[in-house]
Amino acid sequence: MIEKRWTHKPSFAEEQQQLAFGLTQSLNISLPLAMLLVQRGIYDFEQSRQFFRPEIGHLHDPYLMKDMDKAVKRLSDAILAGEKILVYGDYDVDGTTSVALFYGFIKKYHANLDYYIPDRYEEGYGVSWQSLDYAEQNGFTLIVTLDCGIKSVDKVAAAKERGIDFIICDHHRPGNELPPAVAALDPKREDCAYPYKELTGCGVGFKLLQAFCQEHNIDELALFEYLDLVVVSIASDIVPITGENRVLAYYGLKQLNASPRTGIKALMQIAGLNGVLDITNCVFGIGPRINAAGRIKHAREAVKLLLCEDDEEAADFALEINKHNTDRRTFDSNMTEQALFMIENDAWLSSAKSTVLFREDWHKGVIGIVASRCIEKYHRPTIILTQSHGKAAGSARSVPGFDVYEAIEECADLLEQYGGHTFAAGLTLPLDNLEAFKTRFNEIVSSKILPDQLIPVIDIDMPLDLEHISPKFYNILRQMGPFGPGNMTPVFESRNVMLAGKPVIMKEKHIKFDVKQQNSSIFTAVGFGLARFFPDLVNGKPFSICYSLEENTFRDKKTLQLSLKDIRIHHVPEQQTA
Known part of the structure; x- marks a missing residue:
């Protein structure tokens, strides 16, 4: 460890x-x-008011985004002329929520509409050649992409020759050349002055719809009903919950808790999410099940669920999804075991600054999850690859402070395609280039990564004496949410605390004990995966803890408890004898 x-x-x-x-x-x-x-x-007070009480009015003018006027005009012209519009999205949570948002809203104003999600295994990420054939054969003249398209230069150019226009809504970093789309909405464009750069693909789609509403004098309240989809995309895509994302997440959670759409409500019920939902519930409860929906047959099914308005149909589908999610966990567990075995039994891999693993029989749908699991044990940039259509296809994950996308980009000559963010990316390369890629990627990581970035970090906000913790303290703390990247749940350190009872080990891995400090109240502390500290604790050694605060409900009684991140035992030097 x-x-x-x-x-x-x-x-x-x-x-x-x-x-x-x-x-x-x-x-x-x-x-x-x-x-x-x-x-x-x-x-100051005014900044505090905006922080604690975000308002929809704090959202930026959508027309500040480059090409927004062109996008609204082309979409409006298509609707007015009765053109066939194809809504195209990626197969992950951000992509499927984006499509459900855009299709669900525009369907109210335009019937000649359909949606398309590429097959995860047959077509891969981004705009596919198959989708262009489908659009041409079925008479679509406008494609609106969501969460993809900004790097599909050749596909958009080919579509243009076939008489098909593109409006791109993306949030990934563009390449050196932009696609020849009618409009390319992406706040990460270098020539885009939009004030907030960290929207999800769903968020960019929301801004286009917001501008559409303004253009046609549509009450935006009708659009805000879709914010439950936007917050799920924000949570699942691990983007900063700051600025505009914070406003969208704040109201999205309100919508999710007050009146979630039928499909999401069914997912909440099957996941056992009965209390007040937060970002964490979206990340671990809703997001994985939407992904699982896309793996039952095809990601189109995920959109179908999110658009579903029949309670019984949604409940049946949620049951099927939950079974598939359980199967996914089995894949995940088995593959993680194999990956860790490969690292532990390879001298070069064990000492490398990065992890790149390939097995032709690994399940493509969970390789990103396995990459994250490997980072939990070996804290370094990790790429997990499997065979797909005669190529090596993979997912990359990184550690705080290291840009894995840039490292992959430096290997571009060995790759067929790649895309992503600072901390997560996808890539495809010829099998013959695997060894060269492993070597090059590790050299790049080794030359750039700092020693501290290879050690897991717990970011502590401040030292805190336990006597400061009270129901009022927690109530105000809770209102600082929604918590997530850029506004993480506060973590405190309390030093020289004492046991107030014997620790208990739970399921051989976890630990639970009561703790106090000087004149403070007694608090229950729970540490998942921290059972190894049991011997030192029962030996009475002084210790410090770092933790976040949470509310525990048991038999309708609510109590505050400490969710431990780590324990630090103070090793007292032994007394020297004469």
């Missing part, structure tokens, strides 16, 4: 301390809570 590195936010300068003291007065909150706000760039 790699020992984790505890990192702390910088100490407050005098100016920051004064800002925090000012917030304690204006907001009537404790100093630790005020310090958390200052750490997040919240310095």
Whole structure:
């Protein structure tokens, strides 16, 4: 087990301390809570109001996005002329929620509409040649892509020759050349001045629909009913929950908790999500099941579920999805075991700065999950590859601070295609290039990655004495959500704490104990995967803990408990004898 590195936010300068003291007065909150706000760039009452109470009015004008006017005009012209429009999306959660959003909304105003999701295994990521054939054969003259298309230069050019126009809604980094689309909406375009760069594909589609509503005087409240789809995309695509994403996520969670669409409601029920949903529930409860829906037969089924309006039909489909999700977990577990065995039994791999593994029989649908599992044990950039149509196809995952997309891009001459983000990417290459790619990728990682980036990090917001924790403290803390990248759940460190009872090991891996500090109340602490600390704890050694706060409900009684991230035993030097 790699020992984790505890990192702390910088100490407050005098100016920051004064800002925090000012917030304690204006907001009537404790100093630790005020310090958390200052750490997040919240310095005064007005900023605090916007942070705690995001408003739809805080969303940016969609027309600030490059090509938005062209996109709205082409979409409007197509609807007015009765053209056949094809809504095209990727097969992952962001892509399928995007298609459900766009198709579901535009269907109210235009009947001549269909959607297309490429086959994960037959067509792969992005705009496919098969889809162009389908569009031409069925008389579609406009394709709107969501969560893909910004790098499909050759496909869009070929479509143009066939009389098919493209509107692209994407959020991935463009290549050196943009596709010859009527409009290419992507806040990551270098020539795009849109103020917020981190929207999901679904978020970009939402902005196009927002502009469409403004153009045609449609009440945007009708569009906001689709924010449950947008928040699922934000959570599942692991984008920062800051700025505009924070507003969309805030109202998306409200929609999800108050009135989720039929298909998502069925997924919530089958996943046992009965309480108030947050980003974590979306990431681990809803997102994987939407992905599983796409793996039952075809990702088109995921969109069908998200558009479903019949409770009974949705419930039946959710049951089928849950079974498939269980099967996916079995694949995931077996493949992870094989991958870890390969690393442990290869001297070069064990000491490398990166992991690149290939097996021709691995299931393409879960290789990204397996890459993440490998990082949990070997904290380094990881690529898991399998054979698909005579090629090696894979998923890459990274560690905090290292841009895996850039590293892959430096191997572009060995690849057939690639795309993605800083921390996650996909790639395809000829089987003959595998060994050269492994070597090159490891050389690039080795030359760029910092030693600290190879050690798992726990980012601690601040030290906290347990006496500060109270129901009021937690209630205000909870309102700092939605939590996620860019606004993570606060993590605290409490030093020199004491046991207030004997620890208990649960399922051989986890630990639970009561803890106190000086004159504080007693709190229950739960540490998943931390049972190895049991011997030192029962020996009475002093220790520190880092944790986040959560509310535990048992028999209708709510109590605050500490969700442990790590434990640090203070090893006291033995007394020397004369």
